[in-house]
Amino acid sequence: MSSGMNFSDIAKEFREESLELLEAMETSLMSIRENGMDDEMINAVFRAAHTIKGAAGMYKLDFVVGFTHIAENLLDQVRNGKIEMTDELGELLLECKDHMQNLVEFAVATNNEEAPTTELTDTTARLGEALCTTLGEEMHHHGGETSKAAIEVCADKNWTMKLSFAREVMEQGFEPASFLAHLRKNSTAFESHVDTSAVPLMEELEPTACYVTFDISFTTGLSREDILDVFEFIRDDTTILLSEAVAEVKPAALAQTANKEEPKKISAQSANTQVQAQNAYTIRVDAEKIDQLINQIGEMVIANANVVQQSIDMKNGELIESVSIVSRMLEDIRESAMQIRMVQIGETFNRFKRIVMDLSKKLGKDIELVIKGAETELDKTVTEKITDPLVHIIRNAIDHGIEMPSDRGSKSAKGTLTLNAYHDAGTVVIEITDDGKGLDDEMLYRKAIEKGLIEEGAHLSQQEIFKLILEPGFSTAPAVTDLSGRGVGMDVVKRNIEALRGNIEIKSRVGEGTSFIIRLPLTLAIIDGFLVKVGETFYVIPLDMVVECIELSDREKEEMHGNNYINLRGTILPLLNVGDLFDEQKTADARANIVVVHYAGRRYGFIVDELFGEFQTVIKPLGKIFADLHGISGSTILGSGxxxxxxxxxxxxxxILSFKGGSDEMKSA
Amino acid sequence: MVTMEGSTLRFYPEGELTIYQVEETLKELKGFLPEAKEVVIDFTVTDKMDTAGFQLFVSLTKSTKASGQECCVDGVGGSVENFMALFGYEWDAQCKGEL
Structure with missing residues (x-):
């Protein structure tokens, strides 16, 4: 196995780029499956395969190139309408996509220093044969029996090209002859005819202008994309009329160019469109660099808070004004930097289409996946960490939630799994809802006793019973399947979500279905906070959750009669005395204020002493020593230090809800 | 590279006839051409040709034809031959006859 000289240097980047392309490939294939054939989608699939092949070729990943080349040839025929896209072909291509991913992962893991495993070469051979059967071509093993993976497909095609360079192409440093030479080098047959009719007499000749045009016929195994790639750097200003003969023709039969399709003009205009589309694409930046930028901005925010404090202490009006301008600008920079990290959750949701398709097919269920709120944005780090928990929940919903078509009674035989995402008070809510059999709380309760998770006679609310399925070792599946039912997964789901400072709520009705409602913070780095003081300690409440602040009058204090709620404009507002909770020392002259927060569709009040208002908060994690400190999610440094x-x-x-009866009071409120 | 022998203009690019030589060569050719009755081109000592050089050659043959001068190619080396083959250039019958 030959090794790319610098492959280890770019392996990480190659992997990331390939996985991104493969993801795009899967998304497009799933879209074709759902919505029917679409030129844009099949072109996206082809481009992904083509780009991966090109990149793999650069680093001599022969086994990736060999396999991808066959898939690319097939895709080329599909997008040209010569092979029909069927569901079966779609599934084969999805399997090929998975295999390409495995090959890429293998190449990266071994630094391309090892030959592919037998399993990989067998899969290459199997899928390669299936592709070639579809292509109607014979598969040739390259390098004999020892290298089954390196497959070459003899798919030489005849092409004709009318080529007209821009007048200034030579001034730009390009030599037209070199493009022809490159094409000739990659062709088994090549015939060109130069048209010199535009070359002027010597009096008018511009020595560096290009006047000649060409008619070229050639036979090559290069794909259309490969051929056009030869002209990549001059495509904007070059007119290329490229047409392909339909039948495979031996090199000697070059002249037989009957049955040609209409020439496809790659005009300057369409080339420009392509270039613009490419320019609108993204720039790949190492996530660490963004993290570093955000950390630095975080430090700036803290340093700025100190400057603000000092300007206030100095009572210098002009300085305060200037500092406030800087603060506003800093806030804008912070917003922009945070925006870099934001990605639409739809990208993650789209990955689940394949899981739903594969699992429902495997289990003989008919399930439709409905995606809502795909445009909802979430911090990239949060998105990455939430993917696995979502996969677990979806697998469980398909495996245990949604019934077999014959068991769905009066419901539609086709089950529905809905993924919904939306923003709510500084959090992102992700709902995974199925219309399956729902959770049986009595059965869950019995099971929990059997498993020793609770004691017999324990009083649990329905929500608490539902949450038992998130406990380690809890599994209600009568039979353990390879999909779920091993009792590992749902507890990991809970742990992962809590590690993201999120929480999970479960709603279910027997016979109607189950909803998992996950709430996550929008970001993990910097937030707008609301600064308050209780006793001698400062606290920050995420500003997005703050609805209003009210002063707790003596009369209201008396009316509370020691209860933990007040009547706020006719509505019961449950209260939490932050000072009592954290054992803060009470100051005699402290006024009691209530900060009303909105969370999960309800309002709650936090009793604090002093209000300081909005504060840009750089979240610093608490040390390990505070790992068991509940109610505090992090710390931040104020301008005063x-x-x-x-x-x-x-x-x-x-x-608050765990107070006796608190939950019921919430409902009545 | 460009000389006048009586009324014959001899054009025999030595070494390279590329974009880097074409401007200068064009000036020389334009200077001599009006006096010439016949143009003889010899590529046997030309090691390298590019599109700019090729166009100069085509322009020269066109100019001589337009002004009724005789033009012929006296010899072609391997490098120029290859270049002409890449372009699929069909030698002018008038010049070709002299080869």
Whole structure:
């Protein structure tokens, strides 16, 4: 096996780019499957295969190139309408996509220093044969029996090309003859005819202008994309009329160019469109660089808070004004930097289409995946970390939630799995809802006793019973399948979501279905906070969750009669005294204020002493020593250098709800 | 590279006839051409030709034809021959006859 000289240097980048392309390939194939053949989609699939092959070729990943080349040939025929795209072919191509991914992963893992495993070469041979059967071509093993993976397909085609360079092509440093020479080198037959009719008399001759045009006939195994790639750097200003003969013709039969399709003009205009489309694409930046930028901005925010504090202390009006301008600009920079990290959750949702298709087919179920709110944006880090938990939930919903078509009774035989995402009060909510059999709380309760998770007679609310399925070792599946039912997964789901400072809620009705509602913070780095003080300690509440602030009058205090709620404009507002919770020392003259927060569709009040208002908060994790400290999600540094603690609102809300009867009071409110 | 022998203009690019030589050569040719009755081109000592050089050659043959001068190619080396083959250039019958 030959090794790319610098493959190890670019292996990571190659892997990321390939996986991104393969993901795009899968998305497009799934879209074709759902919505029928689409030129744009099949071109995207072809481009992905072509680009991977090109990149793999650069680093001599022969086994990737060999396999991808066959797939590319087939895709070329599909997009030209010569081979019909069927569901079976779609599935074969999806399998090929998976195999390409395995080959890429193998090449990266071994630094392209090892020959592919027998399993990989067998799969290459199997899928290669299936592709070639579809292509109607014979597969040739390259390099004899020892290298089954290196497959070459003899797919030479005849092409004709009318080529007209821009007048200034030579001034730009390009030599027209070199393009012809390159084409000739990659052709088994090549015949050109130069048209010199535009070359002027010597009086008018511009020595560096290009006047000649060409008619070329050639036979090559290069694909259309490969041929056009030869002219990649001059495509904007070059007119290329490229047409392909339909039948495979031996080199000697070059002249027999009957049955030609209409020439496909790659005009300057269409080439420009392509270039613009490419320019609108993204720039790949190492995530670490963005993290570094955001950390630096975070430090700037902290340093700026110090400057603000000092300007206030100095009571210099002009300085305060200037500092406030800088602060605003800094806030804009922070917003822009955070925006870089934001990605649409639809990209993640689209990956699940394949999972739903494969699993439902495997289990003999008919399931439709409905995606809503795909445009909802979420921090890239959060998106990456939430993918695995979502996969677990979806697998469980398909495996255990949605019934077999024959067991769905009066419901439609086709099950529905809905993924929905939306923003709510500084959080992102992801709902995974199935219309399956729902959770049987009595059965869950019995099972939990059997498993020793709860004691017999324990009083649990329905929500608490549902949440038992998130406990380690809890599995209700009568038979363990290879999809789910091993009791590992759902507890990991819970742990992963909590590690993201999120939480999970379960709603279910027997016979109607189940919803998993996941709430996640929008970002993990910097937030707009609301600064308050309780006793001697500063606390920050995420500003997006703050609805209003009210002063707790003496009369209202009396009316509370020691209860943990007040009547706020006719509605019961559950309260949490932050000072009591964290054992803060009470100051005699402290006024009680209530910060009303909105979370999960309900309102709650936090009793604090002083209000300081909006504060840009750079979230710093608490040390390991505080790992068991509940109700605090992190810390931040104030302009004065003091530390403020960030309140973990979801955790505090669940604490409020855990008060005796609290949950019921919420419902009545 | 460009000389006048009586009324014959002899054009025999030595070494390269590429974009880097064409401008200068064009000036020389334009200077001599009006006096010439006959143009003889010899590519046997030409090691390299590019599109600019090729166009100069085509332009020269066209100019001589337009002004009724005789033009012929006296010899072609391997490099120019290859270049002409790449372009699929069909030698002018008038010049070809002299080869």
């Amino acid at each position: 003091k530390v403020a603690l960030i309140l973990d609102v979801p955790m505090l809300v669940s604490y």
